[in-house]
Structure formats: C-alpha cells, structure tokens
Amino acid sequence: MAQINARVADEDKEKAEKVLKAHGSSVSGYFASVIEYIADTGAIPFEIKQKPKLVNFDEVYAEAVEKFADLYNGLVLMSKAMQPGITDQWERSRALCNDHSLAMSFLQENERYVYGAPCQMEKVTTGDGSQHDFSLGRERFPALKTGLAHALRCINFNSRPLDRSDLDEMSEALSGAEAALQSLRDLSPGERSIESRIAFFITAALDALQAAKVLTDGPNEAFMFHHWFTRLDAVCRDVVACHKRVGSTKWDAQIQLVVEHVATVKNQIDEWNRKRLDFASQNSSNWLAFQGNAIDVADEQVRKLQRTALRGGSR
Structure with a gap:
C-alpha cells in the first residue's frame, strides 16, 4: 500500500x-x-479554485482591468522596439501571447464578479418606465479584447519579415484598445484594499505552483505539456505584476520571499526542461524526473503568507 x-x-x-x-x-x-x-x-x-475571500466585486473588476493594462503596456513597448525587416517577431511576441491567454482566462473565470461589480453598473430606463442595471463592462471589455488581439495578430501571425504596414496597423489597433482601456479604468473604484491586493498575489502564486506541479508530476502529452509550460510562464510574470500592485505592507519580507521562491521554481523548471529534452533525444524514454523540493518549499511559503496576511494568524 x-x-x-x-x-x-x-x-x-x-x-x-x-x-x-x-x-x-x-x-x-x-x-x-x-x-x-x-x-x-x-x-x-x-x-x-483559489478565490480571494476578502475581495469584493469591484476589486475583482479592477484586477481584470489591470491585467489587461499590463498586456497593453507590454504590446506598446514591443511595438516601439520592433523595426521593419525583422523575422523573429513570433518569438519576441510569445510571452505576450501567453499574457493574453492569461488575461482572457481571468476574465472568463471571474465573469460573474467582473460584470456584476457595482462600480461599472448604470441604471437604464426601459420603455415601460422601469429601471434595470446595465453592465458597462460587458459593452467595453469586448472592444478592449478585440483591439489587443488585433495588435497581437499584426506581429504574431505572419511568417514573412515584418513590414511597416504591420506596425502601422498595430499602432492603430493599440490606439483603439487604449481608448477602451481608459473607459474601463474610469469606472474602477478609487482605492483597493491591501488585503485584496495580497489575495490576488497569493492566487497568482498558487496558480504558478499548480502549473509547476502538473508539469513535473509525470509524463504529459506534448500538447498538454506545452499548455502548462506556457501557463507557468505567464503566471510567473503575473506574480511579479501582482507584487508591484501590492505596494508597501508589514508583510513585505514574506511577500518578497514568495516572489524569490516562485522565481527559483521557474528557473529550475526551465533548466529541467532543457535536460529533459536532451535526455529524450538520447533515450527511448522521453521523461526525466524533476529533482528537488523547490515547489514544496515555495508552496509552504505561499500558504504561510496566506495564513498570516489573510487569516490574521501566525499558524
């Protein structure tokens, strides 16, 4: 047994x-x-599914907006760095494609909270004189999603060298996305609680460790391995972004420790994957076991932060 x-x-x-x-x-x-x-x-x-217990609907809405804002900022920086004639645009944009999937997943998983947030509701009067709540987010998030997806397609789905027209089209798409993003930000609540910021940080860290565990627990089909590998890549960057949004708290040392342990997990998995691919090329078996306890150590640190910062205890 x-x-x-x-x-x-x-x-x-x-x-x-x-x-x-x-x-x-x-x-x-x-x-x-x-x-x-x-x-x-x-x-x-x-x-x-880990859900921040202390987060209200307005704060989930604000977090969704910030995740799309991170993606928008990344695309703007990339558009400025790219020049006509380059041929590695797909490789350069890979991380942003992963970030796009992550932002879309967050919105989908939290749709009830995002579109039910009071901060983005307005009263609409119908023909019979009755009033109903109308979600402005349902109207404006699609425009933002469309603009960002279009900007990505301008550089990600062409196998030829990048052309000036691609960058011009990308710039136009980003302008439309910027307007939609600003309209969504204008609806966000003014100040978010420290507890909610830490809760989202913890959720991102736990998501990263879940992806790490799935990757390393045993052989996966190539498609699923790629899915979880890209998921890990995106969520580890999300951990850093959530960390920046937390700001200064009395748990800074613990939070920084979590960031460092998650980074260690990502670095070790990247190194393990390189060894795994080399091992597969030389052996009939294509699986090399992951060594070390980095994932368990990181998990322990995340849950310790969760207990002390969100549950008000030191257990």
Whole structure:
C-alpha cells in the first residue's frame, strides 16, 4: 500500500477532522476515497479554485482591468522596439501571447464578479418606465479584447519579415484598445484594499505552483505539456505584476520571499526542461524526473503568507 503525505496547517487539519468526523469519516479515510475515485473514473470529483475571500466585486473588476493594462503596456513597448525587416517577431511576441491567454482566462473565470461589480453598473430606463442595471463592462471589455488581439495578430501571425504596414496597423489597433482601456479604468473604484491586493498575489502564486506541479508530476502529452509550460510562464510574470500592485505592507519580507521562491521554481523548471529534452533525444524514454523540493518549499511559503496576511494568524 502506498502512503501519501501532505503538509497543512495544524489548525486546518483539526477543523477538517471535526467536520469529517461529524460525517462518519476521517482525514485518511476521506482522502483514500478521493484517490480511489480518481483512479477508477479518471476524473476529479470537484475543482478547488483559489478565490480571494476578502475581495469584493469591484476589486475583482479592477484586477481584470489591470491585467489587461499590463498586456497593453507590454504590446506598446514591443511595438516601439520592433523595426521593419525583422523575422523573429513570433518569438519576441510569445510571452505576450501567453499574457493574453492569461488575461482572457481571468476574465472568463471571474465573469460573474467582473460584470456584476457595482462600480461599472448604470441604471437604464426601459420603455415601460422601469429601471434595470446595465453592465458597462460587458459593452467595453469586448472592444478592449478585440483591439489587443488585433495588435497581437499584426506581429504574431505572419511568417514573412515584418513590414511597416504591420506596425502601422498595430499602432492603430493599440490606439483603439487604449481608448477602451481608459473607459474601463474610469469606472474602477478609487482605492483597493491591501488585503485584496495580497489575495490576488497569493492566487497568482498558487496558480504558478499548480502549473509547476502538473508539469513535473509525470509524463504529459506534448500538447498538454506545452499548455502548462506556457501557463507557468505567464503566471510567473503575473506574480511579479501582482507584487508591484501590492505596494508597501508589514508583510513585505514574506511577500518578497514568495516572489524569490516562485522565481527559483521557474528557473529550475526551465533548466529541467532543457535536460529533459536532451535526455529524450538520447533515450527511448522521453521523461526525466524533476529533482528537488523547490515547489514544496515555495508552496509552504505561499500558504504561510496566506495564513498570516489573510487569516490574521501566525499558524
């Protein structure tokens, strides 16, 4: 029989034991049942998605706007750095393509919060005189998404050398995106709480570690490996962006430690992937096990920050 070990906070374990006991089960018995279910069905019984508990709808809306703003700023910098005649535009824009996917995923996963945020609602009077809430975000986010996607296509989907017309078209698309972005920013609440900023930072860090675990746990099909590798690349940059938005807090040392550990995980996975590809070219097996405990150490630091900064404890 195999044994599975997991590190959790003592208080969380005690609470879980009480809940499970009330349902006639135990921690070990329940998790054994979950593992058996996954093995038998090939499916996960439920998805646990980390959601910031202290974040209201307005702050989720603001975070969505900021993620698209980061993408817009990256595209502007790239457009200024590119010149007609270059042939490596696809490689240069790869990271921004990953960031685009991440921003789109965030908006999709949090659609109910973003489009339900009071800060972007207005009252609309219908013909019968009744008033209804109307989401301005539903009207303006599509224009922003279209402009940014168009700007990316100008440099990412042509195999020929970059032309001046490509850059001019990209500039026009970014101008439209800038107007849409500004209109969305104008609707954002003035000041966001420190708790919400830290919560989004923690969520990004946990997302990065989830991608790291999926990548390194075992062989994946090439398509899925590429998906999680690009996801890790984008979320690690999102960790840095969320860190900048946190600002100065009494948890600065802990937050900085998390940033450093996530960076270590990314660097080690990049190095492991290079070794893995070299190993695959020389062996019939195409999988090389990931060595080290960097992911576990980073996970422990993230959860420690979560307990102290968001749960008000030091456990």
